[in-house]
Amino acid sequence: MKSLEELRKEYEDYKARGLKLDMSRGKPCREQLELSMPMLDTLDSKSVMAAEDGTDTRNYGVLFGIPECRALMGEMLGVPADNVVVFGNSSLNVMFDVLGHAFHHGIMGGTPWCRLEKPVKWLCVVPGYDRHFGVSQYWGCENVCVNMLLDGPDMGTIEELVASDEMIKGIWCVPKYSNPTGNSYSDEVVRRMARLKPAAKDFRIFWDNAYGIHHLYDDNRDEILDIISECAKAGNPDMVYEFASTSKISFPGAGVACMAASAANIEDFKKQMNFQTIGHDKINQLRHVKYFRETESLDVHMRRHANILRPKFQMVANIFDDELFEIKNRGLVRWTVPKGGYFISLDVPKGCAKKVVKLCADAGVKLTGAGATYPGGYDPEDRNIRIAPSFPPLDELETATRLLCLCVQLCVAEQDGF
Amino acid sequence: MKSLEELRKEYEDYKARGLKLDMSRGKPCREQLELSMPMLDTLDSKSVMAAEDGTDTRNYGVLFGIPECRALMGEMLGVPADNVVVFGNSSLNVMFDVLGHAFHHGIMGGTPWCRLEKPVKWLCVVPGYDRHFGVSQYWGCENVCVNMLLDGPDMGTIEELVASDEMIKGIWCVPKYSNPTGNSYSDEVVRRMARLKPAAKDFRIFWDNAYGIHHLYDDNRDEILDIISECAKAGNPDMVYEFASTSKISFPGAGVACMAASAANIEDFKKQMNFQTIGHDKINQLRHVKYFRETESLDVHMRRHANILRPKFQMVANIFDDELFEIKNRGLVRWTVPKGGYFISLDVPKGCAKKVVKLCADAGVKLTGAGATYPGGYDPEDRNIRIAPSFPPLDELETATRLLCLCVQLCVAEQDGF
Numbered sequence: 128m129k130s131l132e133e134l135r136k137e138y139e140d141y142k143a144r145g146l147k148l149d150m151s152r153g154k155p156c157r158e159q160l161e162l163s164m165p166m167l168d169t170l171d172s173k174s175v176m177a178a179e180d181g182t183d184t185r186n187y188g189v190l191f192g193i194p195e196c197r198a199l200m201g202e203m204l205g206v207p208a209d210n211v212v213v214f215g216n217s218s219l220n221v222m223f224d225v226l227g228h229a230f231h232h233g234i235m236g237g238t239p240w241c242r243l244e245k246p247v248k249w250l251c252v253v254p255g256y257d258r259h260f261g262v263s264q265y266w267g268c269e270n271v272c273v274n275m276l277l278d279g280p281d282m283g284t285i286e287e288l289v290a291s292d293e294m295i296k297g298i299w300c301v302p303k304y305s306n307p308t309g310n311s312y313s314d315e316v317v318r319r320m321a322r323l324k325p326a327a328k329d330f331r332i333f334w335d336n337a338y339g340i341h342h343l344y345d346d347n348r349d350e351i352l353d354i355i356s357e358c359a360k361a362g363n364p365d366m367v368y369e370f371a372s373t374s375k376i377s378f379p380g381a382g383v384a385c386m387a388a389s390a391a392n393i394e395d396f397k398k399q400m401n402f403q404t405i406g407h408d409k410i411n412q413l414r415h416v417k418y419f420r421e422t423e424s425l426d427v428h429m430r431r432h433a434n435i436l437r438p439k440f441q442m443v444a445n446i447f448d449d450e451l452f453e454i455k456n457r458g459l460v461r462w463t464v465p466k467g468g469y470f471i472s473l474d475v476p477k478g479c480a481k482k483v484v485k486l487c488a489d490a491g492v493k494l495t496g497a498g499a500t501y502p503g504g505y506d507p508e509d510r511n512i513r514i515a516p517s518f519p520p521l522d523e524l525e526t527a528t529r530l531l532c533l534c535v536q537l538c539v540a541e542q543d544g545f
Numbered sequence: 546m547k548s549l550e551e552l553r554k555e556y557e558d559y560k561a562r563g564l565k566l567d568m569s570r571g572k573p574c575r576e577q578l579e580l581s582m583p584m585l586d587t588l589d590s591k592s593v594m595a596a597e598d599g600t601d602t603r604n605y606g607v608l609f610g611i612p613e614c615r616a617l618m619g620e621m622l623g624v625p626a627d628n629v630v631v632f633g634n635s636s637l638n639v640m641f642d643v644l645g646h647a648f649h650h651g652i653m654g655g656t657p658w659c660r661l662e663k664p665v666k667w668l669c670v671v672p673g674y675d676r677h678f679g680v681s682q683y684w685g686c687e688n689v690c691v692n693m694l695l696d697g698p699d700m701g702t703i704e705e706l707v708a709s710d711e712m713i714k715g716i717w718c719v720p721k722y723s724n725p726t727g728n729s730y731s732d733e734v735v736r737r738m739a740r741l742k743p744a745a746k747d748f749r750i751f752w753d754n755a756y757g758i759h760h761l762y763d764d765n766r767d768e769i770l771d772i773i774s775e776c777a778k779a780g781n782p783d784m785v786y787e788f789a790s791t792s793k794i795s796f797p798g799a800g801v802a803c804m805a806a807s808a809a810n811i812e813d814f815k816k817q818m819n820f821q822t823i824g825h826d827k828i829n830q831l832r833h834v835k836y837f838r839e840t841e842s843l844d845v846h847m848r849r850h851a852n853i854l855r856p857k858f859q860m861v862a863n864i865f866d867d868e869l870f871e872i873k874n875r876g877l878v879r880w881t882v883p884k885g886g887y888f889i890s891l892d893v894p895k896g897c898a899k900k901v902v903k904l905c906a907d908a909g910v911k912l913t914g915a916g917a918t919y920p921g922g923y924d925p926e927d928r929n930i931r932i933a934p935s936f937p938p939l940d941e942l943e944t945a946t947r948l949l950c951l952c953v954q955l956c957v958a959e960q961d962g963f
Contacts, residue, residue, distance in 0.1 A: 160603040164590040183575070188798070189798075223822070227645055267649075380602060381602075381827065399683070402641065403637070407635075410796060
């Protein structure tokens, strides 16, 4: 290990380079965006604009989305088309609206949550997705942390909490290639989730299957059980809403989002949708169907994404292995090596995450804010950092990752005091 | 005037024809949808996808919309781009969300409306737009009717109500080519609206400028004052949200919607947007900008729409003139002759609207439900029928309109008793 002096010198050298790199968000990179450009050729002024049931996709209507797009998204999720509703471009917006429905209107005739005497509590698997936590916080929930373990959330704690407290109304889950840990829920965890016996009748699992087909490898993939059918088998058919989108498949700004749920849940949410909109963008739905049915299969398309992302994930892992090996052996740091998704989770020494992120920022590399993976931005141990390797080009990613490692080494050396 | 017997015979003849016509909603017709098809050629796989500020429209982000689309919508409304936020495809959805923000979060730090002891009251100009009334009803408002007069809503009543009752928090307005009357607010009405002195500090005018450039004629157009600047002049800069979309300009299912408001209102609503979404469909925003800046001007485009719609409006007016002339002279019916928009408002004899609509339905012509132009579907005089001439082809429109006139004649003859 290098001396503190050497490390400080190296850090000053980085600073002198005037870097301006961004690893803060899970954005697809330019090459990934290029992959979907042929989708823009699927519709032009000569195209037949009718859906398979004859509906003119250009006009008003069709609240749940055109049938073939419901089917496409259903196939992606392994859920029948009838259980799928297609929305606009943002699954986050759908989650926001479903929670709004629960707060204002109540789920299936239950008391609207905004009318309850006490605040609703919401389980947040940590580390997790900051925007999820923001949505439940916005609607007024008290976010309650539950730890992510190697095979999914700590189910023992969840089972106890939901069974004993009827103010716990829901949980955020990213079950596959989770944000930010990149690991997936085991079959046992999914089954235990489906078998929950919540005290609240209107408890709902918000199952954000954001990375369902976002594998990095052909031969080394995570697969998870279908939560919709598991819930049905467990006698809890209405306990889950599943969400997904093509944001990281086609275009992040211009994909299609969907919700899958039981017929009863869909019927219930329709009561809000009927007032909210006349229908979502069916032309974009048709564009997606044409591209992924006629031009390129989802599977091939996702392999192309993987070919761009894999080297980035591998580079970060390799640099971590090289640079943080000693510190890891001392038990001070750990990181995940995901087989898919968009993130790597790095735990630095306790009390150092904010410092590492600031050191990186001061040297021109923007990371996701320390604490962002916890509700309210408060990481009690101040140690988790979310690494988002997708956006920067490889050379920038290498620089940024090496700087990050240097900052971790610097923190450790300063703690060691030599 | 024909005898009751003759009219009944004619009605039975219509019935025997097995018609299946739909005049129920203000949907653009197929020819109108064709007008915008070249918009689909503006972007293809070879296109440069950057916005004018360099943003990649394909990726995440840009909460308020790309600058050039904000400018385009701003020009349409006569409002600076900085005061415009561009959303997804549905302005109704934006209104729904803004009302949700007020109910759940409160406007500019005010008490959230769902926390108030008494229900919020909402002014509804009648006859008006059923979906507006549905949104305020959904959020829990008590809808209060105010009459539409020839030059806009009854301002005297509105001034009195908003000044005296702090539970009145807002009003729905369609200021130009109003739905369904087709008339527009006079300058005096707009100014009085802007000068309102509401008891509620968080009172807001929901100004749905849905038909701002939807003229039928080149030389005979309504123009209204800009409410945003009038409110500012009157010392009420934050009292209004203006809404619009390209739903009836480009594609009803795949246009872009916007809100125009003061900087303070936009900043306030941003608090919700930040949690709700990462951004709306910027590719579709770019598509609209390219089409209306490079291919076809909005003005020329709207003339093409007018050329399709004008004969339909004129046909309905002519048939009404022919068939309902005598009944009109007796003061039993009246109708509007709009210079733009999508609707004609027909008042049939008191107590006859439901009957007329049912007679038409029984003969295979679907009209907008009687009462739909009033909150809760309750027209106290049961006399208003909204005519939507845009969708059916001319020959079908003629048949439907003649049947409608016959049904009105039949009702009158039955009332007359001979």
